[in-house]
Amino acid sequence: xxxxxxxxxxxxxxxxxxxxxxxxxxxxxxxxxxxxxxxxxxxxxxxxxxxxxxxxxxxxxxxxxxxxxxxxxxxxxxxxxxxxxxxxxxxxxxxxxxxxxxxxxxxxxxxxxxxxxxxxxxxxxxxxxxxxxxxxxxxxxxxxxxxxxxxxxxxxxxxxxxxxxxxxxxxxxxxxxxxxxxxxxxxxxxxxxxxxxxxxxxxxxxxxxxxxxxxxxxxxxxxxxxxxxxxxxxxxxxxxxxxxxxxxxxxxxxxxxxxxxxxxxxxxxxxxxxxxxxxxxxxxxxxxxxxxxxxxxxxxxxxxxxxxxxxxxxxxxxxxxxxxxxxxxxxxxxxxxxxxxxxxxxxxxxxxxxxxxxxxxxxxxxxxxxxxxxxxxxxxxxxxxxxxxxxx
Amino acid sequence: xxxxxxxxxxxxxxxxxxxxxxxxxxxxxxxxxxxxxxxxxxxxxxxxxxxxxxxxxxxxxxxxxxxxxxxxxxxxxxxxxxxxxxxxxxxxxxxxxxxxxxxxxxxxxxxxxxxxxxxxxxxxxxxxxxxxxxxxxxxxxxxxxxxxxxxxxxxxxxxxxxxxxxxxxxxxxxxxxxxxxxxxxxxxxxxxxxxxxxxxxxxxxxxxxxxxxxxxxxxxxxxxxxxxxxxxxxxxxxxxxxxxxxxxxxxxxxxxxxxxxxxxxxxxxxxxxxxxxxxxxxxxxxxxxxxxxxxxxxxxxxxxxxxxxxxxxxxxxxxxxxxxxxxxxxxxxxxxxxxxxxxxxxxxxxxxxxxxxxxxxxxxxxxxxxxxxxxxxxxxxxxxxxxxxxxx
Numbered sequence: 001x002x003x004x005x006x007x008x009x010x011x012x013x014x015x016x017x018x019x020x021x022x023x024x025x026x027x028x029x030x031x032x033x034x035x036x037x038x039x040x041x042x043x044x045x046x047x048x049x050x051x052x053x054x055x056x057x058x059x060x061x062x063x064x065x066x067x068x069x070x071x072x073x074x075x076x077x078x079x080x081x082x083x084x085x086x087x088x089x090x091x092x093x094x095x096x097x098x099x100x101x102x103x104x105x106x107x108x109x110x111x112x113x114x115x116x117x118x119x120x121x122x123x124x125x126x127x128x129x130x131x132x133x134x135x136x137x138x139x140x141x142x143x144x145x146x147x148x149x150x151x152x153x154x155x156x157x158x159x160x161x162x163x164x165x166x167x168x169x170x171x172x173x174x175x176x177x178x179x180x181x182x183x184x185x186x187x188x189x190x191x192x193x194x195x196x197x198x199x200x201x202x203x204x205x206x207x208x209x210x211x212x213x214x215x216x217x218x219x220x221x222x223x224x225x226x227x228x229x230x231x232x233x234x235x236x237x238x239x240x241x242x243x244x245x246x247x248x249x250x251x252x253x254x255x256x257x258x259x260x261x262x263x264x265x266x267x268x269x270x271x272x273x274x275x276x277x278x279x280x281x282x283x284x285x286x287x288x289x290x291x292x293x294x295x296x297x298x299x300x301x302x303x304x305x306x307x308x309x310x311x312x313x314x315x316x317x318x319x320x321x322x323x324x325x326x327x328x329x330x331x332x333x334x335x336x337x338x339x340x341x342x343x344x345x346x347x348x349x350x351x352x353x354x355x356x357x358x359x360x361x362x363x364x365x366x367x368x369x370x371x372x373x374x375x376x377x378x379x380x381x382x383x384x385x386x387x388x389x390x391x392x
Numbered sequence: 393x394x395x396x397x398x399x400x401x402x403x404x405x406x407x408x409x410x411x412x413x414x415x416x417x418x419x420x421x422x423x424x425x426x427x428x429x430x431x432x433x434x435x436x437x438x439x440x441x442x443x444x445x446x447x448x449x450x451x452x453x454x455x456x457x458x459x460x461x462x463x464x465x466x467x468x469x470x471x472x473x474x475x476x477x478x479x480x481x482x483x484x485x486x487x488x489x490x491x492x493x494x495x496x497x498x499x500x501x502x503x504x505x506x507x508x509x510x511x512x513x514x515x516x517x518x519x520x521x522x523x524x525x526x527x528x529x530x531x532x533x534x535x536x537x538x539x540x541x542x543x544x545x546x547x548x549x550x551x552x553x554x555x556x557x558x559x560x561x562x563x564x565x566x567x568x569x570x571x572x573x574x575x576x577x578x579x580x581x582x583x584x585x586x587x588x589x590x591x592x593x594x595x596x597x598x599x600x601x602x603x604x605x606x607x608x609x610x611x612x613x614x615x616x617x618x619x620x621x622x623x624x625x626x627x628x629x630x631x632x633x634x635x636x637x638x639x640x641x642x643x644x645x646x647x648x649x650x651x652x653x654x655x656x657x658x659x660x661x662x663x664x665x666x667x668x669x670x671x672x673x674x675x676x677x678x679x680x681x682x683x684x685x686x687x688x689x690x691x692x693x694x695x696x697x698x699x700x701x702x703x704x705x706x707x708x709x710x711x712x713x714x715x716x717x718x719x720x721x722x723x724x725x726x727x728x729x730x731x732x733x734x735x736x737x738x739x740x741x742x743x744x745x746x747x748x749x750x751x752x753x754x755x756x757x758x759x760x761x762x763x764x765x766x767x768x769x770x771x772x773x774x775x776x777x778x779x780x781x782x783x784x
Binding site (some may be wrong): 004046047048049050051072073075076079080093096097123125126127128129130131132133134135136149151192193194195197198199201202203204205206207211212213214215218219220221227229230231232233234235236237318319322329330331332333335338 | 396438439443468472488519520521524525527543590595596606611619623624625626628629710721725
């Protein structure tokens, strides 16, 4: 089976060294990573197998990580990780959704194998793939160990992207651009919402002539007219009326790196009031994006946006954006830095964000957004779709 | 805002009564449901908002459930649930991915409001959306309450589908059929894997001329040639060779009800050995499906399949299938009954399963599957795609 690695081995080794350094600083002997993006970051692993128990074990006293998954998915580990064969372990299928067996017993046995019976063990307490039950099982199976919360430990390391990662983020951005173009091309009176969704998904996977895309970390967001007031509603199969607005948030995804992009598209000429509203949204977005540079904080960037918006009498309570990078369902963000008041994270070159100034008022909404990377001197836009209200 | 309900109010009321009866039987005063399919089942709620804390509270002493979500998603609650406005609560955006605030404090306050400070509280310990951290926060916020594991309590009730639910399952099956047809139509030498994925996704959302589809509970599974040995691998952007096999598992999804369907499609004429292999797979599948009837156990159905397979010298260790119905990412199944040895669940009319006899051998694999509903006298196929190896 041919190895499918998207980064040099040296890059994985450097990532691992950074994680081990932070483990040592916190007094963690063994780190158990249940979050799929963190597993991908440290080993390269990629398959849709995380709905059953799966873990990457990093031990200070063990050179490589050990990847533990369901036996039938072990082959994906062989295909997609740089790990030695012996560091890829599969548990039997009888553990899957069993009422009598726990895969965490199997995982605990690997912990013991690397001498972790009495270790200080970091677990991702707030992750999506570490349930209350998983934790209880692991604590029961390792009664002498000391468990500490290491949630987001790896997330805060991978928030700064390497040049190789930024290349992939740019590809994801090109896919996002192609998806918005496809949406604008498809949207017309009489077209069913579900057919617009279909066309956009088609583009997401087809990607560009140069490289393909893949599934996103969340579903497409598509809201027509009043339904756009609900930011995460499902689409329907109704045909578009002759005059309305269509809100889309697309997720360009290349090799699990995701770039998000939203636009509102008018069907029929917008009212002059709505046109003005869109210009204010763009002005505030631009003010936010232009304020980005290393050394500034997330809070300061949000402040630049908020001030521009306030000049027109608008306020936005929800956060303005979030860090983006490697992602798996269900969440599009990295769960680290947020562009919001009070977030004192200092911007560094290589960080990437989706600035998402969606304005949801009582009776109208608009979304014109921008994903960007922080550079040495400011920012680099990760998409090139014009920042404007599209009209069909 | 117009209500978008897909079931009669009486159906929601009956579901709630069944859940309350089981709560009373187990001595649970308040049930906190964090799993999106269970929230949908009891209230109708549907939006892609479950990546932040979200809960449906069912209290024996409170008529309707109370739905708690992020403030910006409250409007989706108004749109998609039958609940009274006062039973739809939104917490402020500052709780989202905060390092200092916990939305579970907000949820605990609602528990106190319905008199639950010292109650017996059921939580879904093994769910995807109830992290170890969520549980710790809730236990801290309600120190006098008694927490009990109510994981799967609702899942085991919704395993039996009503006539209205079965109608929707049939629609999901028609979408799955259309997706396989689209796959067969698209597959040809030289077509990139990502473009095949794109076409199938297009069909998934477009659905049929009569009704649209929506996003699935997992990504499409698409494996070409040797890569099909990895059941959950991502697709690539390589063009198909002149002769290979393509494995697809599609997910027809209608109003969150999902029907799964897999086929292997040969590009170029299969070897007579592979053709024979496919006939054995179909024979065993048919034996399994034909054995379905109320009163039989899941284990017995698997036995019928296993015996047919054994006549040709093959064994399958992994489970043969799983219960299907309402789903949200990340998991396609209901996490209840499995068609496998030792599962003594007795089949009842209205239960639905995906029988998934994927055969993954060392050097070849095939998947020809069937989703079905249990009827009064046997089974009803939920898809009509022929059970055969397709050749392009």
